[in-house]
Amino acid sequence: MSGTTAGLPEAGDDASAPRTPAPTGRGLDPLTARRRFTTVSFLFWLPTGMFIATGVLLLTDRGMGLAAIAGFFAVHSLTAAAMELPTGGLSDVVGRRAVLTTAGLLNLTAFTLIGLASSAWAVTLGMALMGCARALSSGPAEAWYVDTVHAHAGPEADLRTGLARGSSAMSAGLALGTLLGGGLPWLLGLGGGIREWLTDATGGLVIPLSVPALLSALVEVVFVLYVLSALPEPPRPPATLRGVVGGVPAAIGAGLRLGAQDALIRRILLTASAAGAALAAVELLTPGRAAALMGTAESGAVIFAGLACAGFVCSAIGNQLAPPTARLTRSSERAVLAGYAVMALGLVLLGLTATSTGPFAAAIAAIGYGLVYLGLGAASPNTKDLLHRRVDASGRATALSVQSLALLLVAAAAGLGVGALEPGPLPWLLVAAVVLAGALLWARRAAPAKPYPKGAATVMPEQPAARCGRDDA
Known part of the structure; x- marks a missing residue:
């Protein structure tokens, strides 16, 4: 089938330094957080697997040549690369849940456009939205899980098991999605007149090969609802336009x-x-x-x-x-x-x-x-x-x-x-x-990280920074 803060305090750093709460769901225990992180990982990647199985065939059936299809996928890759750092910084400014919800809504729109589109511009827009969603999703769920575990059990808590379960869920979603996406059009084709019925009933917008993309859009609805209900975060300071615009470049610079x-x-x-x-x-x-x-x-x-x-x-x-x-x-x-x-x-x-x-x-x-x-x-x-x-x-x-x-x-x-x-x-x-x-x-x-200068630990002054960094090398 995905830098951070300007300061990386060691475990033994000044205990008298002020500590602000981490932006996490403090009430969740690590086991619950692990289950929810695993579910989010599965739900996000299941639709992608369904699209992988039939995306090229769908666009070919719509009459688009291989050169055009290669261009569409290039739009996806370039959009994801261009948005990777800005959207990572956005998650650290406005919160994990808001960014994940946005990613789900963008994917919902993208899969709907691609499933129904017969024009190049609509497919191009859908692939760009999907690339943006890919960039938005590359860190928030995992960051939410780690923040939650650290807030509940401290920086010494085990992370490997939860991270492994999340990665396994991602792979399982892709694998199951590939099988579903490849099998559904074949099964619909066995019905003989189903293709003709779909074409006639929808004016040619829906064909068997577009069903996986449209089903992916429905799964994205489930994903968004689950994120909103299952990934709690404590209230953050109101994110003003000035704070977002100013905080994201600071986060990018710190990461680089x-x-x-x-x-x-x-x-x-x-x-x-x-x-x-x-x-x-x-x-x-x-x-x-x-x-x-x-x-x-x-x-x-x-x-x-x-x-x-x-x-x-x-x-x-x-x-x-x-x-x-x-x-x-x-x-x-x-x-x-x-x-x-x-x-x-x-x-x-x-x-x-x-x-x-x-x-x-x-x-x-x-x-x-x-x-x-x-x-x-x-x-x-x-x-x-x-x-x-x-x-x-x-x-x-x-x-x-x-x-x-x-x-x-x-x-x-x-x-x-x-x-x-x-x-x-x-x-x-x-x-x-x-x-x-x-x-x-x-x-x-690796050698232990050198302590950074006092006052450098917070990338964005508008946001509280938890001093959870620990030297594990």
């Missing part, structure tokens, strides 16, 4: 400075970049490889859909393995190293079988594909655990946005680079080397 000031954050951003390169290679090269193995594009598309679902399942399994991996390796750093090493191994297997044919080569390639997602799934919650223990609540969503931005930008660049190379082992092995380099960054433990 943090990568330069803190060695651990730099490692996290570099490993996110390595993951972006790996995912770009897998998503770009695997469909063509599947088609080559099967002999036809149609058969290859079916195999790739199955592989995508299997990849999400492997990612979910890796998420569940993240806490025991950290316990077995005795640190989050070594757990990240192990996860990225598994990813690199999977990419090597894909490279070694890039020009081979036959069932044995296909089986080895499938194992390699699964290892990429398994390793990433195991590494991700441990990376996030390190990140959240390094930052405090006043810029947590911004930190996640910086991490997501690093992945998006490198994925875009890596995709262009991989696409320019001749198909074969070389692209896979180059990306495997990048991922292995990312793994080796964690061969040694």
